[in-house]
Amino acid sequence: MSLSSSNDAPAVMSVDVEDWFHVENMRPIIRRDTWSELILRVTPTTERMLQLMADSRGATRCTFFVLGWVAERCPDLVRQIAAAGHEVASHGYGHDLLGSLSPSEFRKDVERSKGALEDIIGAEVRGYRAPSFSIKEWAIPILQEVGFSFDSSLFRSFRHDRYGSLAGIGPDEPVVEVYPGFFEVSVSCVTIGSHGLPWGGGGYFRLLPYSVFRLGVSRILRSGRPYVFYIHPWEIDPSQPRIHGLPRSYRFRHYVGLSRCEARYRSLLSDFAWTTMGELLRQWTDEAVYDTQGP
Numbered sequence: 045m046s047l048s049s050s051n052d053a054p055a056v057m058s059v060d061v062e063d064w065f066h067v068e069n070m071r072p073i074i075r076r077d078t079w080s081e082l083i084l085r086v087t088p089t090t091e092r093m094l095q096l097m098a099d100s101r102g103a104t105r106c107t108f109f110v111l112g113w114v115a116e117r118c119p120d121l122v123r124q125i126a127a128a129g130h131e132v133a134s135h136g137y138g139h140d141l142l143g144s145l146s147p148s149e150f151r152k153d154v155e156r157s158k159g160a161l162e163d164i165i166g167a168e169v170r171g172y173r174a175p176s177f178s179i180k181e182w183a184i185p186i187l188q189e190v191g192f193s194f195d196s197s198l199f200r201s202f203r204h205d206r207y208g209s210l211a212g213i214g215p216d217e218p219v220v221e222v223y224p225g226f227f228e229v230s231v232s233c234v235t236i237g238s239h240g241l242p243w244g245g246g247g248y249f250r251l252l253p254y255s256v257f258r259l260g261v262s263r264i265l266r267s268g269r270p271y272v273f274y275i276h277p278w279e280i281d282p283s284q285p286r287i288h289g290l291p292r293s294y295r296f297r298h299y300v301g302l303s304r305c306e307a308r309y310r311s312l313l314s315d316f317a318w319t320t321m322g323e324l325l326r327q328w329t330d331e332a333v334y335d336t337q338g339p
């Protein structure tokens with residue numbers, strides 16, 4: 045299998061840096077005020093991802109959306125990510141679904157996370173991804189006011205109880221300038237009619253045969269649309285503590301395919317040439333300028 049050709053659209057790698065207990069599926073069992081008592085596994089699992097990227101056949105570059113709660117406790121990990129040449133972006137601070145926050149609570153959450161990350165890396169943080177893709181229309185102007193220039197929280201799939209939506213953005217529009225200078229970069233779907241079949245990662249990546257998943261990625265890239273993949277460090281950690289008492293559907297979503305995930309992730313990293321969201325937007329906006337001004 046060769047890397048994607050230079051004629052293909054860019055493939056974007058993204059990682060949401062959070063620990064095994066931050067996941068929304070754990071919320072019914074693991075209370076927020078117990079997080080600081082739990083064993084952190086995010087540093088070794090993220091370092092493993094950095095190693096897999098360094099070992100991949102292409103010069104993989106990735107956008108890491110880091111949770112502010114993690115950044116404050118693991119600043120060296122954030123420095124390692126930046127030092128390896130990857131892009132550091134924000135996954136918010138406390139991993140609260142946007143529907144559970146007021147606009148002012150949301151503003152405080154993203155300001156705290158952006159500030160913590162920028163203090164650690166000494167550089168501007170431009171990107172944001174909402175917990176569980178729970179983006180809301182009202183959040184976009186706040187993100188822009190706080191100083192972000194892109195959001196990557198839109199996952200236009202078949203109905204999911206947590207995913208948000210933004211008016212006017214379809215599943216076949218991977219990059220949209222929603223306000224002047226502010227972009228929405230959607231996680232990838234294979235489109236069927238007006239809906240998308242999720243093809244950007246998560247349980248779908250762990251569940252489908254890898255050859256089928258790879259074919260879908262190739263088809264998206266050959267169509268000229270960028271491809272956006274996401275993964276979490278806990279997805280390559282089958283030894284993470286198993287939580288009993290979760291509802292069956294949550295248990296399935298979280299644990300399905302964990303034991304085979306690292307091997308297929310290693311294949312995915314080597315089967316395509318991966319870049320960051322910032323680089324995708326740089327190419328995208330350059331081409332838009334070229335299109336309007338001509339050669």
Ligand SMILES: [Zn+2]
Nearest residue numbers: 060062175176
């Ligand atoms: Zn998350």
